[in-house]
Amino acid sequence: MSPDSADSTGSAAYRVWALPGIPEVRPGDDLAKLIAASGSALADGDVLLVTSKIVSKAEGRIVEAADREAAIDAETVRVVARRGALRIVENRQGLVMAAAGVDASNTPAGTVLLLPEDPDASARAIREGLRDTLGVTVGVVVTDTFGRPWRAGLTDVAIGAAGVRVLDDLRGGTDAYGNPLSATVVATADELAAAGDLVKGKAAGRPVAVVRGLSHTVTGVRDGAGNGDAADSGDSGTDEGARALVRSARDDMFRLGTSEAVREAVAQRRTVRAFTGEPVDPGAVRRAVAAAVTAPAPHHTTPWRFVLLESPASRTALLDAMRDAWIADLRRDGKSEESIAKRVRRGDVLRNAPYLAVPCLVMDGSHTYGDARRDGAEREMFVVAMGAGVQNFLVALAGERLGSAWVSSTMFCRDVVREVLGLPAGWDPMGAVAIGHPAQEPGARTGRDAEAFVEVR
Incomplete structure (x- = not known):
């Protein structure tokens, strides 16, 4: 030929x-x-x-640019990785590349060339x-x-x-x-x-x-x-x-990989309330648990336990028992049947999820001081460690392309949860996490100015 x-x-x-x-x-x-x-x-x-x-x-x-970095900023949609002055970014054309494709070579001094x-x-x-x-x-x-x-x-x-x-x-x-x-x-x-x-x-x-x-x-x-x-x-x-x-x-399996990408993963962690019927890979959840238990904790303890509800029967049994306990509480509070029904419907995010995890706090290794102030602070340290573990868990689930929603409801009926799931008396359920494949892409997040949450002394 x-x-x-x-x-x-x-x-x-x-x-x-x-x-x-x-x-x-x-x-x-x-x-x-x-x-x-x-x-x-x-x-x-x-x-x-x-x-x-x-x-x-x-x-x-060709654009005038005394500072190439400013031109790169203008063309950048997302920073993927950074090392010294080098930036790998996603640019406005959707390409992931060094310096957003802004080129200062083969162009007159004081100018840069955009893609x-x-x-x-x-x-x-x-x-x-x-x-x-x-x-x-x-x-x-x-x-x-x-x-x-x-x-x-x-x-x-x-x-x-x-x-x-x-x-x-x-x-x-x-x-x-x-x-x-x-x-x-x-x-x-x-x-x-x-x-x-x-x-x-x-x-x-x-x-x-x-x-x-x-x-x-x-x-x-x-x-x-x-x-x-x-x-x-x-x-x-x-x-x-x-x-x-x-x-x-x-x-993109390599979208998350550097410190900048980890921050992006945290930003992409969203509360998902509607899931598809696609099954959840139990291995992905276990990998998220592995990330969760790297969180800091007091006294070199490991205060995290994750109860994984993988069977429909276990999820139904827990949610039915929690619903009954919640209805009884609301009736004692004098709520109308209409109001009770509306509140109970809020728990549908757990019932409609194909997978549930119940994070539990254990106080093994905690210190007892004998006065309310220090004992209260001791428990708070463990609760903060539990929150760090749950956040790690949620971010890792996002990295596995799984949606999640943390719901606090198990904290209001811990005895019921322990009884239905057969948990030890020292395990405190700290909410429940609904897990599944998102039914739709989440909308844009409302921007928050970090400076509004900062006080400098």
């Missing part, structure tokens, strides 16, 4: 080269026309790999411009340089794409030995970007490369018989774009 050709199922060989003759790009330049004027004969099915810097320059994304506002739209504009100018149907990938977790060195990846199948989903197929492929999704656009980086060069003034021989990765290309690609009639507006390469927060 020729390195300049490919069949409909893919090619065993391809060719990649950098385009010569691309001049210095200035704001307002038409990149498609500059590429067309370079003198290279482009063909249907070629893939163009365009460095994001020239896209940013053409789109006027394209919408790299997928930029790729579509170049693709459509080349179709209009040269009459060719090509794929376009806008690239930028990334570092990668767990790997040394940098490589180019796709941040924008048009007319390219950015992901090749092989799940459902088999390998050469007949083994099923259940998790293989290839990041084709990133592989193309890396191939182009080998020939473009970082400082050689060759910002555009071409890959030929992989036309099966390009949408809207007609074969030799004149048949169009069924997946794309040529309207590049149907492309997913490189946005499809950005893993969602829910599916």
Whole structure:
């Protein structure tokens, strides 16, 4: 097979080269026309790999910035990790990268270069411009340089794409030995970007490369018989774009990992009151318990116990007994039956959860002083340690992608809880935690100004 050709199922060989003759790009330049004027004969099915810097320059994304850090702040949505002056952040395009993609190189002194506002739209504009100018149907990938977790060195990846199948989903197929492929999704656009980086060069003034021989990765290309690609009639507006390469927060197993990410986990810990019917992994709850028992405690004690209600029968027995005790208390308080029914309904968050945990405080190892003041302070120390353990537990559950709601109700009927669950007399139930998969994403949290909670002396 020729390195300049490919069949409909893919090619065993391809060719990649950098385009010569691309001049210095200035704001307002038409990149498609500059590429067309370079003198290279482009063909249907070629893939163009365009460095994001020239896209940013053409789109006027050069800004005055005496302080690059201020520009990074403006482009940052979330700090993922920080070490010294280096910041890994999520930027406004949804990309997680160093310095939000703000670049102070290859731009005049006193200015910085921001990433394209919408790299997928930029790729579509170049693709459509080349179709209009040269009459060719090509794929376009806008690239930028990334570092990668767990790997040394940098490589180019796709941040924008048009007319390219950015992901090749092989799940459902088999390998050469007949083994099923259940998790293989290839990041084709990133592989193309890396191939182009080998020939473009970082400082050689060759910002555009071409890959030929992989036309099966390009949408809207007609074969030799004149048949169009069924997946794309040529309207590049149907492309997913490189946005499809950005893993969602829910599916990102490495979203939480540094001190900044731990703070993010704490911020993302939310009270969830509606759950799906999806079962809860008991192992995930036990891992959260392991996090809970790392909390500080007085006198080198371990005051935490977690009773895990994994069977529906255990949950129903406890909640029915608690409901009856609560109704009896409310009737003694003279509440109306209507008021009682309304209050009891508030406990539905526990009844509707597929999993419950009851944290219990034990005072083993506590000191007795013989006077109310010091004995009261001793118990308070243990209660504070219990609260720290419960918070660890809730945050760890959030890290396991589980929703939770801490409800104080077991504290009002401890004898009932101990009896139903068969707990020792010295175990004090400290509320109950409803656990499950959230039925919907929580709404935005109301912001709180930390300074409002601070007094400095």
